[in-house]
Amino acid sequence: QGALLKLLAGLRWPPPGRGPEEVARRAGGTASPALGIGLDSCVIPLRHRGLSLVQTTDFFYPLVEDPYMMGRIACANVLSDLYAMGITECDNMLMLLSVSQSMSEEEREKITPLMIKGFRDAAEEGGTAVTGGQTVANPWIIIGGVATVVCQPHEFIMPDSAVVGDVLVLTKPLGTQVAVNAHQWLDNPERWSKVKTVVSRQEVELAYQEAMFNMATLNRTAAGLMHSFNAHAATDITGFGILGHSQSLAKQQRNEVSFVIHNLPIIAKMAAISKATGQFGLLQGTSAETSGGLLICLPRDQAAHFCSEIKSSKYGGGHQAWIVGIVEKGNRTARIIDKPRVIEVLPRGATATVFALDNSSASSDDSSFPF
Amino acid sequence: QGALLKLLAGLRWPPPGRGPEEVARRAGGTASPALGIGLDSCVIPLRHRGLSLVQTTDFFYPLVEDPYMMGRIACANVLSDLYAMGITECDNMLMLLSVSQSMSEEEREKITPLMIKGFRDAAEEGGTAVTGGQTVANPWIIIGGVATVVCQPHEFIMPDSAVVGDVLVLTKPLGTQVAVNAHQWLDNPERWSKVKTVVSRQEVELAYQEAMFNMATLNRTAAGLMHSFNAHAATDITGFGILGHSQSLAKQQRNEVSFVIHNLPIIAKMAAISKATGQFGLLQGTSAETSGGLLICLPRDQAAHFCSEIKSSKYGGGHQAWIVGIVEKGNRTARIIDKPRVIEVLPRGATATVFALDNSSASSDDSSFPF
Numbered sequence: 001q002g003a004l005l006k007l008l009a010g011l012r013w014p015p016p017g018r019g020p021e022e023v024a025r026r027a028g029g030t031a032s033p034a035l036g037i038g039l040d041s042c043v044i045p046l047r048h049r050g051l052s053l054v055q056t057t058d059f060f061y062p063l064v065e066d067p068y069m070m071g072r073i074a075c076a077n078v079l080s081d082l083y084a085m086g087i088t089e090c091d092n093m094l095m096l097l098s099v100s101q102s103m104s105e106e107e108r109e110k111i112t113p114l115m116i117k118g119f120r121d122a123a124e125e126g127g128t129a130v131t132g133g134q135t136v137a138n139p140w141i142i143i144g145g146v147a148t149v150v151c152q153p154h155e156f157i158m159p160d161s162a163v164v165g166d167v168l169v170l171t172k173p174l175g176t177q178v179a180v181n182a183h184q185w186l187d188n189p190e191r192w193s194k195v196k197t198v199v200s201r202q203e204v205e206l207a208y209q210e211a212m213f214n215m216a217t218l219n220r221t222a223a224g225l226m227h228s229f230n231a232h233a234a235t236d237i238t239g240f241g242i243l244g245h246s247q248s249l250a251k252q253q254r255n256e257v258s259f260v261i262h263n264l265p266i267i268a269k270m271a272a273i274s275k276a277t278g279q280f281g282l283l284q285g286t287s288a289e290t291s292g293g294l295l296i297c298l299p300r301d302q303a304a305h306f307c308s309e310i311k312s313s314k315y316g317g318g319h320q321a322w323i324v325g326i327v328e329k330g331n332r333t334a335r336i337i338d339k340p341r342v343i344e345v346l347p348r349g350a351t352a353t354v355f356a357l358d359n360s361s362a363s364s365d366d367s368s369f370p371f
Numbered sequence: 372q373g374a375l376l377k378l379l380a381g382l383r384w385p386p387p388g389r390g391p392e393e394v395a396r397r398a399g400g401t402a403s404p405a406l407g408i409g410l411d412s413c414v415i416p417l418r419h420r421g422l423s424l425v426q427t428t429d430f431f432y433p434l435v436e437d438p439y440m441m442g443r444i445a446c447a448n449v450l451s452d453l454y455a456m457g458i459t460e461c462d463n464m465l466m467l468l469s470v471s472q473s474m475s476e477e478e479r480e481k482i483t484p485l486m487i488k489g490f491r492d493a494a495e496e497g498g499t500a501v502t503g504g505q506t507v508a509n510p511w512i513i514i515g516g517v518a519t520v521v522c523q524p525h526e527f528i529m530p531d532s533a534v535v536g537d538v539l540v541l542t543k544p545l546g547t548q549v550a551v552n553a554h555q556w557l558d559n560p561e562r563w564s565k566v567k568t569v570v571s572r573q574e575v576e577l578a579y580q581e582a583m584f585n586m587a588t589l590n591r592t593a594a595g596l597m598h599s600f601n602a603h604a605a606t607d608i609t610g611f612g613i614l615g616h617s618q619s620l621a622k623q624q625r626n627e628v629s630f631v632i633h634n635l636p637i638i639a640k641m642a643a644i645s646k647a648t649g650q651f652g653l654l655q656g657t658s659a660e661t662s663g664g665l666l667i668c669l670p671r672d673q674a675a676h677f678c679s680e681i682k683s684s685k686y687g688g689g690h691q692a693w694i695v696g697i698v699e700k701g702n703r704t705a706r707i708i709d710k711p712r713v714i715e716v717l718p719r720g721a722t723a724t725v726f727a728l729d730n731s732s733a734s735s736d737d738s739s740f741p742f
Contacts, residue, residue, distance in 0.1 A: 042502040044463045046521050051419055057465045057505050057517060092415045094428050094517065096467065131413040134428050139510040146428060146465065146517045150417050 040081035040236055043156070052151050056081035059096045059144020063180050063290060064212050067111045070143060071118025072216040077238070077291035078145040079126045083223035084236040084294055086157035091149045093123045095133035098142035115143055118216075126218055157226055159233040160254050162297040166232055166327035168259060169303050171222040171310065171319065172214045172293025173345035174242060175270030178280050179204070179211035180290075182273050198272040203355060207267050210347035213318075214267075215291040221315040222294045228309070229302040237292030242324075243285025246295060246334035258330025259297075261285065265322040265343040268355045285336045297327055320345070412452045414527070423522050427452035430467045430515020434551050434661060435583050438482045441514060442489025443587035448609070448662035449516040450497045454594035455607040455665055457528035462520045464494045466504035469513035486514055489587075497589055528597055530604040531625050533668040537603055537698035539630060540674050542593040542681065542690065543585045543664025544716035545613060546641030549651050550575070550582035551661075553644050569643040574726060578638045581718035584689075585638075586662040592686040593665045599680070600673040608663030613695075614656025617666060617705035629701025630668075632656065636693040636714040639726045656707045668698055691716070 041056040058078045062070045075093070082090055095116070099108055123130050123145075133145070149155075182204045185191035219236060226234060235249040246259045264271070266282060274282035281287050298306055307321040322343060346355060412427040429449045433441045446464070453461055466487070470479055494501050494516075504516070520526075553575045556562035590607060597605060606620040617630045635642070637653060645653035652658050669677055678692040693714060717726060 042463065042465075044502060046462060048419065048422055048521060048523075051422070051521065053462050053519060053521060055463055055465065055503070055517075055519060057467065057503065059467070059505055060507065091417060091424050092413065092426055094413075094426065096428065096430070131415060132426070132428065134430055134515070136431065136513075138513075142507075142509070144505070146426075148424060148426060148519055150419060150422065150424060150521055152419075 040084040040159075041087075043085075043158075046150070050153060052153070052156070053148065054082060054085065054087060054151055054156060055146065055148045057096075057144065057146040059142050060290070062141050062143065064208075064215075066212070067114035068118040069212050069216055071115040071120070072122040073118075073212070073291050074115075074143040075119045075122035075126070075145060076216055076218050078147045079122070080219045080236040080238075080291060080294075082147050082149060083219035084234050085159065086223050086226040086231060086234065087149055087151060087155060088127075088220055088224045089149055089155070090123075090126055090128035090147050092147075093126075093128050093130045094146040095119055095130050096142065096144045096146065097133060097135045098138035098140070099135065100141045101137050101139060115141075119143065119145065122216065122218065126220055157231055157234065159235060159249055160252050161232040162249075162253050162257050162259075162327045163232060163255055164257055164327055164329050165300055166257075166297045167300050167303040167323050168246075168261065168325035168327065169296045169298055169306055169321050170237070170242070170265060170293050170324045171219060171296070171321045172217070172237075173265040173267050173320070173343075174237070174287065174289060174292070175207070175267035175274075175282060176211040176215055176290050176292065177288045178270040178273050178282055179207040179267055181280075182270070183208035195273050195276050198276045199269045203269045206347040206350045207269060210267050210345075210350075213348070214293075217318060219294050221310060221319055222296065222321070225306055225310055226294075226296060229298055229306045232297040232299070234294050234296040236294050237289045239288045239290075241281065241286040241288055242292075242295065243334060243336055246285070246325075249295065249297075250330075250332045250334040253332055256329060256331065257327050258332065259325055259334035260328055261325035261334070261336045262340055263322060263324045263343055264336070264340045265324065265345050268344040268346050268350070271342050271344070283340065283342070293321075295324070412456055412458075414456075414529075417521065421524060423524070423527070424519065425453060425456065425458060425522055425527060426517065426519045428467070428515065428517040430513050431661070433512050433514065435579075435586075437583070438485035439489040440583050440587055442486040442491070443493040444489075444583070444662050445486075445514040446490045446493035446497070446516060447587055447589050449518045450493070451590045451607040451609075451662060451665075453518050453520060454590035455605050456530065457594050457597040457602060457605065458520055458522060458526060459498075459591055459595045460520055460526070461494075461497050461499035461518050463518075464497075464499050464501045465517040466490055466501050467513065467515040467517065468504060468506045469509035469511070470506065471512045472508050472510060486512075490514065490516065493587065493589065497591055528602055528605065530606060530620060531623050532603040533620075533624050533628050533630075533698050534603060534626055535628055535698055535700050536671055537628075537668045538671050538674040538694050539617075539632065539696035539698065540667045540669055540677055540692050541608070541613070541636060541664050541695045542590060542667070542692045543588070543608075544636040544638050544691070544714075545608070545658065545660060545663070546578070546638035546645075546653060547582040547586055547661050547663065548659045549641040549644050549653055550578040550638055552651075553641070554579035566644050566647050569647045570640045574640045577718040577721045578640060581638050581716075581721075584719065585664075588689060590665050592681060592690055593667065593692070596677055596681055597665075597667060600669055600677045603668040603670070605665050605667040607665050608660045610659045610661075612652065612657040612659055613663075613666065614705060614707055617656070617696075620666065620668075621701075621703045621705040624703050627700060627702065628698050629703065630696055630705035631699055632696035632705070632707045633711055634693060634695045634714055635707070635711045636691075636695065636716050639715040639717050639721070642713050642715070654711065654713070664692075666695070
């Protein structure tokens, strides 16, 4: 199970604290078609009676040790761009894969099918199937996909209709990248020594499990509820962090609005690690996430209902959501207030006593307005 | 202009004589979704009144020195899977790109925009546009894309309806991989010494230019003519060579047919190089091609018309086609006859005197039946 990251020792990329989109940006992303920070999916009007083609692609390098979970995460991450537009169906999925040359035949035969199975299982959970793709050999393992759907106009919600008075809801806690990196540091005494005063090994293990579980969770339920609760716009939170994606979403609005974020739901203890290392910018909203939650603009009177509905056992009981901010009159920008309230989200199965939290905001259930 | 391959010195992959699909196959392709050697594109029936989603993806590593041409080739190669189904339109193109970490900032800023421009220009020639994609950093440069179209039933030709008596037509000469490799050997005295008795430097230069031009040529005209001349099935020739793709196409037939290939149109002198090195299998039909031509099953009385029509100046004058084989009664297999006739296809602009051909079959214009 630890084989994937072991393989990546020495090959690993991106460097800790850098998400794939960040890497892309540094790698000359401006010259690229740059879907990443604009619309999550492209929407192409078709020649056929009002139908639109909605499509997205994403691929990246492994960031968890478990190949099966890595496959699930990659698929969830691709589908998420459709879900951000309130689309709950996917007509087709292609898988993009590279197999690392530095794997032995044995490692390859063990790891590759598990990644593929994880990817396929997540696709199936999304109501679609993998019908094709491309596989190449490469120094690094790459996994990703292409999700495509043909929609009628009522099936998707263009992310441009926020109005003053809306509130912002987030459907997964932040801190995935911090958790993944901290987990690697468990085996790196030098790195570990810099954070061990603020976090225990057990806390990191639990945070990592929680991050992995969250990254592998489809945003499909949230996408469906966007319709039920009349969402005005949404995006998914990935490589540019909650602030980056909020700014991007704000820029696309038709009305003169701005987004203000007051609350940051974060996997417990990850804020402390971010502060101790100074390298992630989690409290500034710039820490990259992988397969993060949806950030959804909802009418104020609907948001609390959304947050309680998504937790319902009819959706499996694995979802949470928090009200994190508001929509004000403004010039299409987004910001985080000076001292945002950090909501420490306890990993599932963890008790509060395991987590020695240094303030009283520990919560895995918060959809109240503190403002 | 030589910067791309220079960069790839030491990084280069696949090794000479191996196409990307070959690499994929050796890299554990059996575990992959394996579109490569089955249907060229996936065809997904949609929920919307008889429409189908047809989609394909391909990505690979650079194989020519010119970044702009590399972009064109990558795009032509992706679109080719749609063209093989007689589809002439493409509703959307996504670009998949990785930028090599080993590039300097300067190299990256010079090369990347050229590759992207080549890709976009070819997409435009295909009547589509690049609306998105993904860019990552990687040890090696990767370029590819995803082509998608939503079709009515009459817009595509399922590759399964060959009948006894059909003939097989090929729309680009073979030998691209040999030409690309031979061109690299010009700078490698040891490799060059093994072929210099059968080919001159000038012949290799011209063959390389011809291969590059052919790989960058869209199969769109051929796709359109498949409808005009009532094609029964087609595939494009890529990593598995003409024999591999013929076998795959034969396997998909509804009727009890087999394909027999009698003629091999090959870029002039590439057959000699393949023989001299013994490593490509060009005369056995197993040499990988990149962005090769379409192999089309046509009714016997239509094939010659197809071959003359495609050369018409109304399609730009850059196309050729040859009758290469026949469809017999059989058990869905394909073979090349013992001593196939090699048609030495002269590079454009080359005169026969430059090419010291050792037999009388030199031709860039042959659509006769030798059998």
